[in-house]
Every structure is written in C-alpha cells, then in structure tokens.
Amino acid sequence: MRAAAYTGAGSAAEVVSIQEIATPEPGPGEVLVKVAAAGLNPVDVKIRAAGHDFGAIRYSAHPGWDVAGTVVAAGEGVQEWSAGDRVFALAAFPEAAHTLAEYAVVPATDLAAPPRRWTAAQAGAAPLAALTAWQALDAAGIGDRAEGRRVLVLGGAGGVGHLAVQLAASRGAHVIATASPAKSALVAGWGAAEVVDYRDKAALSAIGPVDAVIVTVDGAPPHGAIGQGTAVVTITGLSKEQEERLREAGADPVTRILVSADGAQLARIAALADAGALTVHLDATYPLDELAAAQERVETGRVTGKVVVLVDADADA
Numbered sequence: 179m180r181a182a183a184y185t186g187a188g189s190a191a192e193v194v195s196i197q198e199i200a201t202p203e204p205g206p207g208e209v210l211v212k213v214a215a216a217g218l219n220p221v222d223v224k225i226r227a228a229g230h231d232f233g234a235i236r237y238s239a240h241p242g243w244d245v246a247g248t249v250v251a252a253g254e255g256v257q258e259w260s261a262g263d264r265v266f267a268l269a270a271f272p273e274a275a276h277t278l279a280e281y282a283v284v285p286a287t288d289l290a291a292p293p294r295r296w297t298a299a300q301a302g303a304a305p306l307a308a309l310t311a312w313q314a315l316d317a318a319g320i321g322d323r324a325e326g327r328r329v330l331v332l333g334g335a336g337g338v339g340h341l342a343v344q345l346a347a348s349r350g351a352h353v354i355a356t357a358s359p360a361k362s363a364l365v366a367g368w369g370a371a372e373v374v375d376y377r378d379k380a381a382l383s384a385i386g387p388v389d390a391v392i393v394t395v396d397g398a399p400p401h402g403a404i405g406q407g408t409a410v411v412t413i414t415g416l417s418k419e420q421e422e423r424l425r426e427a428g429a430d431p432v433t434r435i436l437v438s439a440d441g442a443q444l445a446r447i448a449a450l451a452d453a454g455a456l457t458v459h460l461d462a463t464y465p466l467d468e469l470a471a472a473q474e475r476v477e478t479g480r481v482t483g484k485v486v487v488l489v490d491a492d493a494d495a
C-alpha cells in the first residue's frame with residue numbers, strides 16, 4: 179500500500195515522502211480500515227519537525243491519527259465491527275498510529291460510525307479536534323445542560339475552537355469567542371453569541387467574568403474574564419506564573435488536558451452532528467501525494483476549521 183513516511187526530522191519539504199510498504203494486519207482487538215480521509219493537526223507538524231516523542235505523544239515515521247474509512251477486516255475478539263462498516267476514529271492517540279496511508283490498523287474501541295450528514299473528508303478531519311473540544315468542555319464543567327453558563331473560547335476559528343464553539347452552544351451555553359474580524363461572521367454562524375477581535379485589547383478587557391474559558395491559542399485568558407470559580411482549561415499550556423496569577427484572580431480549576439482516543443465519545447459527537455448541531459468547516463483538502471503542502475498549510479497557523487488529506491480520490495470530499 180501507499181503510505182506517508184518521514185525520512186527524519188525537518189521541514190515538510192525535506193522529510194515528507196510517500197512510500198510503498200506492506201499492508202498491515204489487524205491484531206486482537208483491532209480492525210483494518212481502508213482509509214478515505216485523514217485529518218491533519220498541529221501536533222502532526224510539531225512532531226515531524228522534532229522527529230521524536232513529545233512527552234506522552236509517540237513519534238512514528240509513519241504518521242497520522244485521524245481517520246475515516248471502511249472496515250475491511252476485523253481482528254480476533256472484535257464483535258462490534260465487520261467488513262463494510264463505515265467508521266471514523268482518533269486512532270490510538272497518544273500512542274502511534276499511521277492513518278496517512280491507504281490502509282490503517284485502528285483499535286476497535288476507538289471507532290464510531292461517522293455522521294451520515296458529513297462527507298468522508300469531514301469525518302476524517304474531525305476526530306482529534308472534536309474529542310479535544312469535548313474533553314475540554316467536560317474538564318471545565320460545561321456538561322450537557324449548560325443553559326445560562328458563559329463560556330469563552332479563545333481561538334474560535336481554529337480546528338479545535340470551531341468545534342468547541344458549536345459544542346458549547348449545543349449544550350446551551352452563552353458562547354463568547356475570539357477571532358480575527360475576517361472570520362467573525364463564520365464564528366457567529368457556528369453559535370457564538372459574541373465574537374471579539376483577539377487583537378483588540380479594549381474589547382478583550384471588556385469581557386466580563388465567565389464560568390469557563392477554553393484556551394486553544396498560546397497565552398493566558400484576558401484578566402477581566404476571570405472571576406471566582408472560573409474554570410480555565412488550556413490545550414496549549416500556561417507558564418507557572420500565568421497559572422498563579424489566574425488562581426489569585428479566583429480561577430478554579432486551572433487545568434491542562436491532553437486529548438485521548440475514545441470511540442464512545444465520538445459516537446455521541448456523531449449523534450450531535452446527525453441532529454444538525456455540529457459541522458466541520460474544511461479549510462483545504464489535499465491528495466496524499468501533496469501531504470507536504472497540506473502540512474505547510476497547517477504550519478501557517480492561519481487555518482480556519484480543518485485541513486484534511488483525501489487518501490481515496492473516490493471518497494466524497
């Protein structure tokens with residue numbers, strides 16, 4: 179089969195290649211998926227540039243974690259999936275997977291049936307970002323019934339942010355999101371009641387205390403948004419000093435999360451999508467042969483929604 183491979187650490191142009199390698203076989207508890215589409219995330223480009231593990235996140239010379247496709251074979255002990263089933267997954271994360279290939283082995287517990295409303299490209303693009311948004315909201319105490327709760331999403335136009343805005347809105351929260359003016363209308367369309375220009379210091383300081391802040395960009399939340407008991411969940415990290423200042427201002431908890439693969443949560447995300455509450459905005463779609471260009475697009479930091487690789491040219495984009 180054809181599969182993406184890194185030839186070492188370095189830039190996308192230097193180290194991304196497409197190689198012919200043996201098609202893997204599913205072991206116990208695993209399924210083999212014919213890949214239709216595989217999303218890209220900032221972690222893919224960071225780990226490629228470094229060429230080694232990132233803490234708990236495993237480096238592999240055959241990369242990729244997001245996947246949508248069709249089951250072709252189920253390993254020993256797998257009852258719930260069989261050949262022909264359409265599936266999507268965040269595969270094995272933070273362990274290594276290699277979904278940027280024509281076929282990929284995925285742990286059965288990571289799989290869910292994709293939303294019928296989404297294209298294969300949208301389903302392949304979503305899992306890591308959607309699970310991150312879901313798990314961040316849960317960690318912030320923004321559960322299923324969040325009516326009347328104020329949630330600030332820092333970075334409302336990115337891969338994780340645009341899904342966090344929609345998920346928080348679907349849980350009933352009053353969502354405030356930051357974005358550049360050019361993306362403001364899109365972010366409002368995803369359910370943000372207020373969109374604040376992230377370069378406008380006065381507008382940022384005018385955001386009053388919120389119940390929860392989901393931080394998907396570098397840096398700390400604006401001071402005015404923090405009150406007694408404001409939950410701050412970051413997916414990018416905060417310095418010790420930033421954490422201390424937030425706690426002094428009353429923030430509690432202040433937490434950093436790392437997303438984990440979870441097929442059951444993905445099934446709940448798919449149900450919301452089928453109910454019309456969640457869409458995936460595609461910034462750009464690339465064929466597998468153009469993986470280097472796709473990674474360069476992610477590296478700009480200017481992506482709106484998601485970048486996805488359409489591995490099977492016949493799949494619906």
Ligand SMILES: NC(=O)c1ccc[n+]([C@@H]2O[C@H](COP(=O)([O-])OP(=O)(O)OC[C@H]3O[C@@H](n4cnc5c(N)ncnc54)[C@H](OP(=O)(O)O)[C@@H]3O)[C@@H](O)[C@H]2O)c1
Nearest residue numbers: 220310333335336337338358376395413435436437480481
């Ligand atoms: N901990 C975890 O489990 C986890 C999981 C997923 C992602 N992450 C990390 O979280 C970060 C976000 O990931 P992502 O996939 O959402 O990124 P992304 O899609 O690449 O984010 C790009 C978007 O961020 C916007 N943006 C940039 N700076 C901003 C700012 N200061 N305020 C508001 N918006 C801003 C950009 O808008 P403009 O073009 O208008 O500037 C662009 O639309 C990355 O560092 C990633 O590695 C961590």
